[in-house]
Amino acid sequence: MVRTTPHERPLTTAEPLYWRIATQLLGELRDGTIPPGERLPGERQLAGHFGVSRETVRQALEVLRSSGLVATDRRGSHASLPGLPVEAPTAVAFPIGARATGPGAVDRAAVAWELPSPEHAEALGVDPHRPTLVHRHESTGADGRARRTAVTTFSAVALAEVVELARYRDRADGSGAAELRRAYDWMRRAGLTLHHRDAITRLPGGSSVRVTRRSHDQYGRPLEITDLVVDAHQDALVYEFTVPAAG
Known part of the structure; x- marks a missing residue:
C-alpha cells in the first residue's frame, strides 16, 4: 500500500475534518511558522488556533506522525520536516511593537x-x-x-x-x-x-x-x-x- 500524506492527497469536501487540520498544520510547518526541530504548541493551543476539538487535533497529529512529518518524544511533538537548522531569531519581531505586554494579552x-x-x-x-x-x-x-x-x-x-x-x-x-x-x-x-x-x-x-x-x-x-x-x-x-x- 502506498502511504499518502496531506500534501499528496487532494483535499475535497468529503475529507474528514482531522485530515483538513493536518493539511493546514502541514502548511504552517512548511512556511516556517513552526521551524524544523521546534516543539509544536500543545493540543489545547492547536485546538483553539484551528477552532476544533482536541480529539480532532490529536487525530491530525497522528496523520503527520505516520507520515514522518512530526515526531513525538518526552518533550512533546516536534516538526521533523527536512530544512534549514533552526536559527536564533533576530531581535526585531514582526510586526514592530504590535504585541501588548503582560499576561493574558x-x-x-x-x-x-x-x-x-x-x-x-x-x-x-x-x-x-x-x-x-x-x-x-x-x-x-x-x-x-x-x-x-x-x-x-x-x-x-x-x-x-x-x-x-x-x-x-x-x-x-x-x-x-x-x-x-x-x-x-x-x-x-x-x-x-x-x-x-x-x-x-x-x-x-x-x-x-x-x-x-x-x-x-x-x-x-x-x-x-x-x-x-x-x-x-x-x-x-x-x-x-x-x-x-x-x-
Whole structure:
C-alpha cells in the first residue's frame, strides 16, 4: 500500500475534518511558522488556533506522525520536516511593537490578498490597482485596554524573494489566523540585508501615536511598510538601524 500524506492527497469536501487540520498544520510547518526541530504548541493551543476539538487535533497529529512529518518524544511533538537548522531569531519581531505586554494579552492576525492603500502603494512603488499581500495584526491587554493595531503591505520584491511569504497568496482570504512573527527572519534567510526606518508621530486629538516602518534591502528595494497605531505619551522620534542577512 502506498502511504499518502496531506500534501499528496487532494483535499475535497468529503475529507474528514482531522485530515483538513493536518493539511493546514502541514502548511504552517512548511512556511516556517513552526521551524524544523521546534516543539509544536500543545493540543489545547492547536485546538483553539484551528477552532476544533482536541480529539480532532490529536487525530491530525497522528496523520503527520505516520507520515514522518512530526515526531513525538518526552518533550512533546516536534516538526521533523527536512530544512534549514533552526536559527536564533533576530531581535526585531514582526510586526514592530504590535504585541501588548503582560499576561493574558490577546493577539489576532490575518492576511489578505487585496489592493494596497494608496499611501502604501506609493511607498512601495507598486501599482495601486494590483493586489498584494496585506497583513493585519491587533493586540489588546488582558483588561481589553492597551489596544494596538498594525497594517503591513508587502512589496512585489518581498513576495518574489521570500518563499515563505509567497506561499500565503493562495490562502490569504482575510479570515484565517496568520502568524508572521518570523517574517524578518525569513527575509534574512533569503539573503536580504534589512534596513528599517521607523518614524513615530503623535496623532492629533488624543494620546495615540503612529509608528510607520519602512523596510528595504541592501539594493534599496522596498520590502514592506507597516503602520502601527498605539496609545503612548511621547514626542515624535525617527531612528534607523540595519539587520544583516543570514550567513
